[in-house]
Amino acid sequence: MMNRIVFACLLLSLYSAGSSLSCRWLSHKFRQHTENSLELLDTMANNSTNTTEDAELEVAFPHDLYTQASKASVGERLGFIVQILEQTAALFEEAHNSTLWEEKTVEDFLNVVTQQADGxxxxxxxxxxxxxxxxxxxxxxxxxxxxxxxxxxAEAWELIRREIKIHLFRADQLASSLLTTN
Known part of the structure:
Protein backbone atom coordinates (compact mmCIF):
# COMPACT_ATOMS: atom_id res chain seq x y z
CA MET A 1 0.00 0.00 0.00
CA MET A 2 2.77 2.41 0.94
CA ASN A 3 4.58 1.61 -2.32
CA ARG A 4 1.48 2.60 -4.30
CA ILE A 5 1.21 5.92 -2.49
CA VAL A 6 4.89 6.67 -3.03
CA PHE A 7 4.56 5.65 -6.69
CA ALA A 8 1.47 7.84 -7.12
CA CYS A 9 3.26 10.80 -5.52
CA LEU A 10 6.28 10.23 -7.72
CA LEU A 11 4.14 10.14 -10.87
CA LEU A 12 2.27 13.27 -9.81
CA SER A 13 5.49 15.17 -9.13
CA LEU A 14 7.01 14.05 -12.43
CA TYR A 15 3.87 15.09 -14.29
CA SER A 16 3.84 18.49 -12.55
CA ALA A 17 7.53 19.06 -13.27
CA GLY A 18 7.08 17.98 -16.87
CA SER A 19 4.14 20.28 -17.48
CA SER A 20 5.92 23.31 -16.04
CA LEU A 21 9.10 22.49 -17.96
CA SER A 22 7.24 22.18 -21.23
CA CYS A 23 6.31 25.87 -21.14
CA ARG A 24 9.70 27.06 -20.01
CA TRP A 25 10.32 27.70 -23.72
CA LEU A 26 7.48 30.23 -23.72
CA SER A 27 8.90 32.25 -20.85
CA HIS A 28 12.54 32.11 -21.98
CA LYS A 29 12.63 31.91 -25.78
CA PHE A 30 9.38 33.18 -27.31
CA ARG A 31 10.04 36.88 -26.67
CA GLN A 32 13.61 36.55 -27.95
CA HIS A 33 12.39 34.93 -31.17
CA THR A 34 9.69 37.59 -31.59
CA GLU A 35 12.25 40.36 -31.27
CA ASN A 36 14.44 38.58 -33.82
CA SER A 37 11.56 38.15 -36.29
CA LEU A 38 10.54 41.81 -35.92
CA GLU A 39 14.13 42.89 -36.56
CA LEU A 40 14.23 40.74 -39.69
CA LEU A 41 10.97 42.31 -40.90
CA ASP A 42 12.49 45.75 -40.33
CA THR A 43 15.56 44.67 -42.30
CA MET A 44 13.26 43.65 -45.14
CA ALA A 45 11.72 47.12 -45.13
CA ASN A 46 15.17 48.71 -45.17
CA ASN A 47 16.20 46.52 -48.10
CA SER A 48 13.07 47.33 -50.07
CA THR A 49 13.16 50.07 -52.65
CA ASN A 50 9.43 50.58 -52.24
CA THR A 51 8.34 53.77 -50.51
CA THR A 52 4.64 53.59 -51.27
CA GLU A 53 2.48 54.27 -48.23
CA ASP A 54 -0.98 53.91 -49.79
CA ALA A 55 -2.50 50.72 -51.05
CA GLU A 56 -5.21 50.10 -53.56
CA LEU A 57 -6.39 46.99 -51.74
CA GLU A 58 -6.80 46.26 -48.07
CA VAL A 59 -7.84 43.28 -46.00
CA ALA A 60 -9.36 44.18 -42.64
CA PHE A 61 -7.15 43.18 -39.72
CA PRO A 62 -8.91 40.57 -37.55
CA HIS A 63 -8.95 42.46 -34.23
CA ASP A 64 -12.03 40.53 -33.09
CA LEU A 65 -10.16 37.22 -33.44
CA TYR A 66 -7.47 38.45 -31.07
CA THR A 67 -10.13 39.60 -28.61
CA GLN A 68 -11.74 36.15 -28.73
CA ALA A 69 -8.37 34.42 -28.40
CA SER A 70 -7.46 36.50 -25.35
CA LYS A 71 -10.54 35.11 -23.58
CA ALA A 72 -9.91 31.50 -24.62
CA SER A 73 -8.25 28.73 -22.63
CA VAL A 74 -4.46 28.53 -22.44
CA GLY A 75 -4.38 25.66 -24.94
CA GLU A 76 -6.61 27.50 -27.40
CA ARG A 77 -4.49 30.66 -27.11
CA LEU A 78 -1.33 28.65 -27.77
CA GLY A 79 -3.02 27.01 -30.75
CA PHE A 80 -4.12 30.39 -32.09
CA ILE A 81 -0.57 31.77 -31.87
CA VAL A 82 0.82 28.64 -33.52
CA GLN A 83 -1.69 29.04 -36.34
CA ILE A 84 -0.61 32.67 -36.86
CA LEU A 85 3.01 31.57 -37.06
CA GLU A 86 2.24 28.70 -39.44
CA GLN A 87 0.14 30.92 -41.70
CA THR A 88 2.87 33.56 -41.65
CA ALA A 89 5.48 31.00 -42.68
CA ALA A 90 3.25 29.71 -45.48
CA LEU A 91 2.69 33.24 -46.74
CA PHE A 92 6.39 34.12 -46.70
CA GLU A 93 7.28 30.89 -48.50
CA GLU A 94 5.87 32.70 -51.54
CA ALA A 95 8.39 35.53 -51.09
CA HIS A 96 11.47 33.67 -52.28
CA ASN A 97 11.14 34.49 -55.95
CA SER A 98 8.95 37.55 -56.03
CA THR A 99 10.46 40.14 -53.70
CA LEU A 100 13.38 42.48 -53.62
CA TRP A 101 14.29 41.22 -50.15
CA GLU A 102 17.51 39.36 -49.65
CA GLU A 103 16.84 35.63 -49.79
CA LYS A 104 18.93 35.03 -46.67
CA THR A 105 16.81 37.48 -44.66
CA VAL A 106 13.60 35.77 -45.76
CA GLU A 107 15.06 32.34 -44.93
CA ASP A 108 16.18 33.55 -41.50
CA PHE A 109 12.71 34.98 -40.88
CA LEU A 110 11.07 31.70 -41.89
CA ASN A 111 13.43 29.76 -39.60
CA VAL A 112 12.66 31.98 -36.61
CA VAL A 113 8.90 31.83 -37.15
CA THR A 114 9.03 28.04 -37.59
CA GLN A 115 11.09 27.69 -34.40
CA GLN A 116 8.49 29.77 -32.54
CA ALA A 117 5.67 27.55 -33.78
CA ASP A 118 7.58 24.39 -32.86
CA GLY A 119 8.42 25.75 -29.41
CA ALA A 154 7.03 45.10 -54.12
CA GLU A 155 4.12 47.25 -52.96
CA ALA A 156 2.03 44.14 -52.19
CA TRP A 157 4.87 42.57 -50.23
CA GLU A 158 5.37 45.77 -48.28
CA LEU A 159 1.70 45.65 -47.26
CA ILE A 160 2.09 42.02 -46.24
CA ARG A 161 5.26 42.80 -44.29
CA ARG A 162 3.50 45.55 -42.34
CA GLU A 163 0.47 43.34 -41.62
CA ILE A 164 2.65 40.47 -40.42
CA LYS A 165 4.62 42.80 -38.17
CA ILE A 166 1.36 43.74 -36.43
CA HIS A 167 0.40 40.06 -36.15
CA LEU A 168 3.72 39.12 -34.57
CA PHE A 169 3.42 41.98 -32.11
CA ARG A 170 -0.15 40.95 -31.18
CA ALA A 171 0.88 37.29 -30.91
CA ASP A 172 3.66 38.33 -28.54
CA GLN A 173 1.14 40.22 -26.42
CA LEU A 174 -1.11 37.17 -26.36
CA ALA A 175 1.82 34.97 -25.36
CA SER A 176 2.78 37.42 -22.62
CA SER A 177 -0.74 37.16 -21.23
CA LEU A 178 -0.19 33.42 -20.91
CA LEU A 179 2.82 34.03 -18.68
CA THR A 180 0.78 36.15 -16.29
CA THR A 181 -1.96 33.51 -16.04
CA ASN A 182 0.39 30.54 -15.43
Missing part, protein backbone atom coordinates in the same frame (compact mmCIF):
# COMPACT_ATOMS: atom_id res chain seq x y z
CA UNK A 120 4.81 26.66 -28.71
CA UNK A 121 3.67 23.25 -29.88
CA UNK A 122 5.95 21.75 -27.24
CA UNK A 123 4.25 23.96 -24.63
CA UNK A 124 0.85 22.74 -25.72
CA UNK A 125 1.95 19.12 -25.54
CA UNK A 126 -0.33 16.68 -27.25
CA UNK A 127 -3.26 19.09 -27.24
CA UNK A 128 -4.16 19.51 -30.86
CA UNK A 129 -5.95 22.74 -31.53
CA UNK A 130 -8.57 23.08 -34.18
CA UNK A 131 -7.76 25.72 -36.73
CA UNK A 132 -9.55 29.04 -36.58
CA UNK A 133 -11.32 29.18 -39.94
CA UNK A 134 -11.69 32.97 -39.88
CA UNK A 135 -7.96 33.39 -39.34
CA UNK A 136 -7.27 30.89 -42.09
CA UNK A 137 -9.56 32.83 -44.47
CA UNK A 138 -7.88 36.10 -43.52
CA UNK A 139 -4.46 34.76 -44.52
CA UNK A 140 -5.92 33.37 -47.76
CA UNK A 141 -7.29 36.83 -48.51
CA UNK A 142 -3.86 38.33 -47.85
CA UNK A 143 -2.35 35.89 -50.31
CA UNK A 144 -5.05 36.09 -52.96
CA UNK A 145 -6.44 39.58 -52.55
CA UNK A 146 -3.25 41.50 -51.87
CA UNK A 147 -0.49 39.43 -53.44
CA UNK A 148 -2.51 37.90 -56.26
CA UNK A 149 -4.30 41.01 -57.42
CA UNK A 150 -1.23 43.15 -57.09
CA UNK A 151 0.90 40.64 -59.00
CA UNK A 152 3.25 39.87 -56.09
CA UNK A 153 4.66 43.37 -56.53
Missing amino acids: LRSCNGSNSHKKNKKLQMYFKRLSGHILGRMGHS
